[in-house]
Amino acid sequence: MATVGHKNLNAKLVLLGDMGAGKSSLVLRFVKGQFLEFQESTIGAAFFSQTLAVNDATVKFEIWDTAGQERYHSLAPMYYRGAAAAIIVYDITSTESFTRAKKWVQELQKQGNPNMVVAFAGNKADLEDKRKVTAEEARVYAEENGLFFVETSAKTAANVNDIFYEIAKKLPRAQPAQNPTGMVLVDRPAEGSQGCILLFISTLMLF
Numbered sequence: 001m002a003t004v005g006h007k008n009l010n011a012k013l014v015l016l017g018d019m020g021a022g023k024s025s026l027v028l029r030f031v032k033g034q035f036l037e038f039q040e041s042t043i044g045a046a047f048f049s050q051t052l053a054v055n056d057a058t059v060k061f062e063i064w065d066t067a068g069q070e071r072y073h074s075l076a077p078m079y080y081r082g083a084a085a086a087i088i089v090y091d092i093t094s095t096e097s098f099t100r101a102k103k104w105v106q107e108l109q110k111q112g113n114p115n116m117v118v119a120f121a122g123n124k125a126d127l128e129d130k131r132k133v134t135a136e137e138a139r140v141y142a143e144e145n146g147l148f149f150v151e152t153s154a155k156t157a158a159n160v161n162d163i164f165y166e167i168a169k170k171l172p173r174a175q176p177a178q179n180p181t182g183m184v185l186v187d188r189p190a191e192g193s194q195g196c197i198l199l200f201i202s203t204l205m206l207f
């Protein structure tokens with residue numbers, strides 16, 4: 001049960017990045033604690049949810065794991081529109097994926113929510129011997145663009161939970177009335193009809 005002053009937040013989170021960067025693997029690691037050596041390429045997008053307790057709040061992430069293949073690019077706005085947070089993922093062994101990640105940053109800067117919490121994740125950090133993108137280069141880029149940077153490994157689990165915890169901590173603890181676009185929703189199950197309103201706003205966020 002929620003304690004006094006405790007908030008339940010629903011936060012839409014989207015993962016963006018080149019195909020094969022490891023978006024689905026990061027989600028699978030976070031949500032189920034698993035890793036697959038042969039993770040299938042995502043078709044369209046996949047939805048997951050996971051709840052985290054952080055300080056004064058319980059954050060329920062509604063996670064959209066998008067497909068990195070170029071042919072699905074036009075679907076992306078449907079998933080990042082109204083999102084409270086994004087994780088832009090690249091593969092540290094691929095300069096193309098780093099370039100692609102920077103393009104996603106630009107797209108979010110142009111079309112995304114300006115208050116979005118954006119994490120920049122250099123994944124496959126376990127493949128140090130195949131590294132093509134230095135952590136320093138990525139850190140400088142992330143700092144210049146106001147992103148929260150971390151290197152992760154879905155394989156070893158390094159920094160995977162941490163990235164979601166950091167995002168949860170950075171989410172604004174806004175009230176619905178002050179937040180008409182519904183980026184982060186405060187859910188109070190005890191207050192009857194609010195659940196319906198939340199569902200309605202969440203549905204609007206998808207269109």
Ligand SMILES: Nc1nc2c(ncn2[C@@H]2O[C@H](COP(=O)(O)OP(=O)(O)OP(=O)(O)O)[C@@H](O)[C@H]2O)c(=O)[nH]1
Pocket residue numbers: 017018019020021022023024025026036037038039040041042043066067068069123124125126127152153154155156
């Ligand atoms: N060594 C290593 N391999 C990884 C890691 N993360 C993902 N992989 C592998 O990289 C491949 C691609 O991972 P996915 O999670 O499918 O990548 P994706 O970004 O979801 O790709 P799309 O769905 O096509 O956009 C899979 O074979 C994974 O096993 C990692 O941290 N380390």
Ligand SMILES: [Mg+2]
Pocket residue numbers: 023024025040041042065066067068
């Ligand atoms: Mg995928």
